[in-house]
Amino acid sequence: MVDTEITKIAAFSESVEKLENEFKNFQEKFRAKEIDMEEFDGRKVNFLEEIKKVSYEIKQVKDLLSARNEMEQQVVRELNLLSEQFQTEVDEDTGIATVFISASLEVHFEIDIDCSRYPEPPYLFIPKMMDDFLGSDFIINLKTLKKWSRKKPPHLVDIFKELEEMLVEFFQKEEEVIEDRDKLAKRRKFIELARNAENAGNNAEAINLYQGVLEISLDLKDKASYFKYKKILEELETSVKGE
Amino acid sequence: MSKGNEEKESKFFELRALRNRARKKRAANELDEAEKLYSQAIEVAKELKSREEVEKLDKIVKIIELDILLQRLQTLENQLIQMVWTE
Numbered sequence: 617m618v619d620t621e622i623t624k625i626a627a628f629s630e631s632v633e634k635l636e637n638e639f640k641n642f643q644e645k646f647r648a649k650e651i652d653m654e655e656f657d658g659r660k661v662n663f664l665e666e667i668k669k670v671s672y673e674i675k676q677v678k679d680l681l682s683a684r685n686e687m688e689q690q691v692v693r694e695l696n697l698l699s700e701q702f703q704t705e706v707d708e709d710t711g712i713a714t715v716f717i718s719a720s721l722e723v724h725f726e727i728d729i730d731c732s733r734y735p736e737p738p739y740l741f742i743p744k745m746m747d748d749f750l751g752s753d754f755i756i757n758l759k760t761l762k763k764w765s766r767k768k769p770p771h772l773v774d775i776f777k778e779l780e781e782m783l784v785e786f787f788q789k790e791e792e793v794i795e796d797r798d799k800l801a802k803r804r805k806f807i808e809l810a811r812n813a814e815n816a817g818n819n820a821e822a823i824n825l826y827q828g829v830l831e832i833s834l835d836l837k838d839k840a841s842y843f844k845y846k847k848i849l850e851e852l853e854t855s856v857k858g859e
Numbered sequence: 860m861s862k863g864n865e866e867k868e869s870k871f872f873e874l875r876a877l878r879n880r881a882r883k884k885r886a887a888n889e890l891d892e893a894e895k896l897y898s899q900a901i902e903v904a905k906e907l908k909s910r911e912e913v914e915k916l917d918k919i920v921k922i923i924e925l926d927i928l929l930q931r932l933q934t935l936e937n938q939l940i941q942m943v944w945t946e
Contacts, residue, residue, distance in 0.1 A: 625924055632928050639935055646942060656944050667936050671929060678925045681918055707882040709919050714883075728879050732915070739875055 624677050631670050639663060682709070691734050694772045698729075701773050702780075715776055719783035720791065727779075735769035737761060750786065758782075796836060803832040807845075819856050823849065867907065874903045874912070885923065890930065894923045 642659055645651050651659070684692065691711045698704055703716040711732030717725045728741035742755055755761065760775045810825035826849040833842035881896035897920045904912040 621921055625921060625928075628925070628928050632931050635935060636931065639938070643938075643942070653944050656942075660939055660942065663939050664936065667932050667939075671932050674925050674928055674932075678922055678929075681922050681925070705886060707886065709922065710878055710882050710915075712879055712882050730875050730878065741875070741879065 621677065621681065628670065628674050628677075635663070635666060635670070687734075691731055694731060694734055697771055698773045698776065702776055717776065717780050717783060719780075720787040723783075723787055725783070727776075729772065729775075731772055734772070735766050737764045737769075738772060738775070740775075746783075750782070754782070799832050799836055803829055803836075803841075806832070814852065819852060823852055823856070826852065870903055870907050874900055874907065877903060878916070890923050890927050894920055894927070897923065 642651075642663070646656060688711070692708050695704075695706045695708060695711070695713055698713060698715065699706055704713050706713040710730075711734070712728065712730045715727045715729060717727065719725065725743055725746055727743065727746075729738050730741070731738035740755060747754075758775060758778055760770050760778050764770065806825045806828045810822045810829065813819070813822035813825060826845055829845045830842055830849065833839075833845065877896055877900040881893045881900060884890075884893035884896060897916055901913055901916045901920065904916055
């Protein structure tokens with residue numbers, strides 16, 4: 617079978633080369649106006665017919681080679697399922713795909729997966745940036761891979777659903793931490809300004825600033841600071857009223 | 860991990876990386892480059908004594924060879940169609 621295919625491909629290659637050479641010759645004669653219209657039309661039609669014939673034969677052999685066994689069909693089914701739920705670039709012949717995952721509006725990852733041996737567990741090419749964020753061993757801790765069973769394998773899409781969930785959660789937390797960090801910095805600045813205003817006797821401004829401190833503390837769900845600065849604010853308000 | 864296993868592991872990684880690069884070249888229609896990379900992958904698969912993998916990759920190389928021939932025929936056809944008789 618393999619020898620036959622090799623022989624056929626070699627024969628096709630010869631046919632294509634022959635056609636190319638003949639075409640070159642035809643083209644030269646055409647440019648030099650060495651052929652008349654009748655010969656031109658006849659040869660053009662013959663060439664097109666010959667090209668169609670060789671192409672058809674090549675496609676037939678290609679179809680035979682592309683026929684998939686049950687295991688390969690299973691891989692294709694899994695890849696199709698994956699494509700339905702994620703943006704992917706799939707190569708059905710090799711069983712390798714690239715899956716695009718968005719962890720946030722700004723952070724996106726490309727993960728290559730080799731599932732050519734499915735129902736064996738797939739191999740994932742994890743981008744280094746993802747390793748840096750989640751730690752190098754996060755992949756072996758994915759539940760879907762950890763509990764992989766060759767007899768009853770999960771769908772490939774389950775791996776990516778779990779991975780996406782993990783990434784979204786991670787980057788959401790990251791964003792919250794960054795947001796909180798900004799709020800903490802703002803509160804520190806308010807406290808500093810409020811103390812300066814208080815020392816300078818500008819109580820109205822100090823009250824305004826302490827109110828800002830309270831708002832941020834509430835936002836951060838920081839009860840201890842909220843009560844601490846509420847007390848300071850109340851004392852300041854009482855002293856203003858007494859003046 | 861023993862040295863033998865480490866070597867095998869690194870060969871597997873090389874094989875997968877080659878297949879992956881080849882796939883991307885094929886998707887970008889750089890068929891000659893893809894064929895070269897798949898042929899390199901076949902050599903690595905042979906070193907790993909993975910008959911199944913060799914057969915699979917060999918099949919892909921053949922399909923690519925046929926695709927290259929089909930492309931050449933398509934080019935010929937396009938050139939022919941563009942040729943128009945003028946007095």
